[in-house]
Amino acid sequence: MIMEYIFLLGFISCVCAQSVFYDSFTGNVLTNDEVKVHIKKNTTFWCVNEVLPCNPLEGRRVDGSCNNLKYPTKGSAHTPIRRLLPAVYDKDFEPRKSKSGEPLPLSRSIRTGVLAEGRVPDTRFSQMVPNYWVYILGDVISVHDTVNYIRWKPYCCEEKGKTDNACIPNAIPDDDPVHRFSSIRCLNLTRPESFQSRGCLKNDTTPERISTATPLFDLSHVYGNSLKTLKAKGRLFEKGLLKTEVENGKIWPPSAKTKDNLCLLNQLPHETRCHDTPETGANSVLAPNLLVIWTWRFHNRIATILSAMNPCWDDDRIFFTTRDIVIAASTQIYFYELMTTVLGYDNLVREGVISPNKGFRDLYNEDIQPQISLEFLAVQRWAHTIQDGNLKMYDANGNYLKETKIANLTLRTGYLVDNLEYITQGVFRQPAAKFDYIVDPDIAETGLGPHQLAADLLTSDLSKNRYFGFAPYIKYRQLCSGKTYSTFEDLIDVIDPERIELLKEKYQHLEDIDLLTGVWLEKYVRGGSVPVTLYCVVVEQMIRTLSSDRHWYERPNRPNAFTMEQLLEVRKASMAQFLCAVGDTVTEIQPLAFFLPGPGNEMCSCSQIQKMNLLPWKDWSCSLEQTDNLDTQV
Ligand SMILES: *[C@@H]1O[C@H](CO)[C@@H](O)[C@H](O)[C@H]1NC(C)=O
Ligand SMILES: *[C@@H]1O[C@H](CO)[C@@H](O)[C@H](O)[C@H]1NC(C)=O
Ligand SMILES: *[C@@H]1O[C@H](CO)[C@@H](O)[C@H](O)[C@H]1NC(C)=O
Numbered sequence: 001m002i003m004e005y006i007f008l009l010g011f012i013s014c015v016c017a018q019s020v021f022y023d024s025f026t027g028n029v030l031t032n033d034e035v036k037v038h039i040k041k042n043t044t045f046w047c048v049n050e051v052l053p054c055n056p057l058e059g060r061r062v063d064g065s066c067n068n069l070k071y072p073t074k075g076s077a078h079t080p081i082r083r084l085l086p087a088v089y090d091k092d093f094e095p096r097k098s099k100s101g102e103p104l105p106l107s108r109s110i111r112t113g114v115l116a117e118g119r120v121p122d123t124r125f126s127q128m129v130p131n132y133w134v135y136i137l138g139d140v141i142s143v144h145d146t147v148n149y150i151r152w153k154p155y156c157c158e159e160k161g162k163t164d165n166a167c168i169p170n171a172i173p174d175d176d177p178v179h180r181f182s183s184i185r186c187l188n189l190t191r192p193e194s195f196q197s198r199g200c201l202k203n204d205t206t207p208e209r210i211s212t213a214t215p216l217f218d219l220s221h222v223y224g225n226s227l228k229t230l231k232a233k234g235r236l237f238e239k240g241l242l243k244t245e246v247e248n249g250k251i252w253p254p255s256a257k258t259k260d261n262l263c264l265l266n267q268l269p270h271e272t273r274c275h276d277t278p279e280t281g282a283n284s285v286l287a288p289n290l291l292v293i294w295t296w297r298f299h300n301r302i303a304t305i306l307s308a309m310n311p312c313w314d315d316d317r318i319f320f321t322t323r324d325i326v327i328a329a330s331t332q333i334y335f336y337e338l339m340t341t342v343l344g345y346d347n348l349v350r351e352g353v354i355s356p357n358k359g360f361r362d363l364y365n366e367d368i369q370p371q372i373s374l375e376f377l378a379v380q381r382w383a384h385t386i387q388d389g390n391l392k393m394y395d396a397n398g399n400y401l402k403e404t405k406i407a408n409l410t411l412r413t414g415y416l417v418d419n420l421e422y423i424t425q426g427v428f429r430q431p432a433a434k435f436d437y438i439v440d441p442d443i444a445e446t447g448l449g450p451h452q453l454a455a456d457l458l459t460s461d462l463s464k465n466r467y468f469g470f471a472p473y474i475k476y477r478q479l480c481s482g483k484t485y486s487t488f489e490d491l492i493d494v495i496d497p498e499r500i501e502l503l504k505e506k507y508q509h510l511e512d513i514d515l516l517t518g519v520w521l522e523k524y525v526r527g528g529s530v531p532v533t534l535y536c537v538v539v540e541q542m543i544r545t546l547s548s549d550r551h552w553y554e555r556p557n558r559p560n561a562f563t564m565e566q567l568l569e570v571r572k573a574s575m576a577q578f579l580c581a582v583g584d585t586v587t588e589i590q591p592l593a594f595f596l597p598g599p600g601n602e603m604c605s606c607s608q609i610q611k612m613n614l615l616p617w618k619d620w621s622c623s624l625e626q627t628d629n630l631d632t633q634v
């Protein structure tokens, strides 16, 4: 009966459903005339969301729409990003001034003043920590802000930059510890793209950041954010598979057919590979690039088993069931493995972010809209301090082979063709940079490699904080702790005395302190390894996500919900299991791959790593045949 109902609805929507056009910022329905104005101005891509009528029984849409049935556009790209605290700007929406009325001290001067440069490996965490972290952030924010100043507006440090309002280069002070020896006095940067800069909102309103990623943890950086692009660039339309290519004995996502691609740093003629996946960000920095390749293969591993097990399922059904499993497994790893590693397991259980039980849970509240917070995106840039600048490569037995610069691999997918297996071995054998107050010199001075004469990723992060109009750091402290702060010394509960001194050297007044600077210098949360305000902002977002995402994988009542047996298999997803399934030459690994191998976490054969069994997805109505000969484990 229910099947008939779904079929009927699907049928109706095919024949006579008309899509509705919404204003991407307000979420209000647009009239035909209003849509025409956008078409004429060529602003439909950013300012208009086209949504087919929502069907409450339908699964997670690729474009994220209809996640919230009351607000159909929320959950899709180009929708507003939340602010935890109201914006604070100077006039004309320029960065706020210090309390004395002077501009705040230069971002570069603060960065070099409060964070030392050096290389200290961590003794606990592997490279997989920063890698997966960056990958998951790439699911909820697009990379166009970086592409903007290296490709679209490459002149911000030149004369021309002075006349382009989008250019906001960072000045380098004369006494800079590195550049007093060079002639470089400027670092490229462009203003964050906003609904205003894209022509969706008037310029005399508070800047609102705009993103091409969906604000949900739905792997939009793998599957893309529109059904159309996924169909054109991703799907094979056979057995639920994604399109792949084989090169140098390895399986890859499809490659770009034009030479004018985003892999600007490929060393021609030898390095030519560049992905043509639904989301171009896949070619960007190394970590998401690796994970997109692996996730692409993971999808096909699962689809292949489902299709062998359920011969009567069509391509569509296999594809979307597989996507649902892949998204759930990746979210399981993010919430239950990565975040418990860095935020602390007990902390997350206490906050209600994760469940101590393996069964279902349902915190859905349709009055909470699926959105990401601007602060969530910004404070996690702190993770730049735990990024090692060197990439070490190993053979399958763990013998060290060679190293290169991570920054040199940005926009350079071609390098992976000969080296992916050695890099893969490194992600779980090489330590992350230590969680301390020290930043790797490469990240701080050459962050984008040969793209730029110089680039300090943390200076850019801090500077963008100001253009986002964040309230002073102490307002966030107050939000998180309920305490008020009136002198620098009051910060002693969260910042060590010597680092309070550093703050006093750089900022005249307590209220001048920038959000990110505070986060850089904070003590770590008890039971975890991250700054207290970062912890607070991230936990807020995680709880919001699981209460606002109607398709959250732990819900028993969502459309096409997992059965209990299926959920229990998803719970077995782990980074070690994932790398054993799809990582090149991975035949042994430590069970906790976010931690370095060592006592209690010894390397073992992949056959000893717990796997996900897909048998609970067997459709007995399709074939009663046993699956004795089929390995249903991933
Ligand atoms: C229209 O907008 C799209 C998306 O921003 C852009 O790629 C394209 O170049 C624009 N076309 C014209 C004619 O400006
Ligand atoms: C706002 O300013 C930007 C450039 O700074 C411009 O491209 C855009 O068209 C302006 N938007 C409106 C609505 O005037
Ligand atoms: C990284 O790129 C820079 C600039 O092109 C180059 O000088 C350097 O040798 C490269 N380093 C490595 C290890 O490839």
Ligand SMILES: *[C@@H]1O[C@H](CO)[C@@H](O)[C@H](O)[C@H]1NC(C)=O
Pocket (backbone or CB within 6 Å): 149, 150, 151, 154, 155, 156, 157, 184, 186, 187, 188, 451, 452, 453, 454, 455
């Ligand atoms: C600014 O960007 C352009 C284009 O990417 C680059 O050629 C130039 O070296 C950059 N300037 C600095 C100071 O890094």
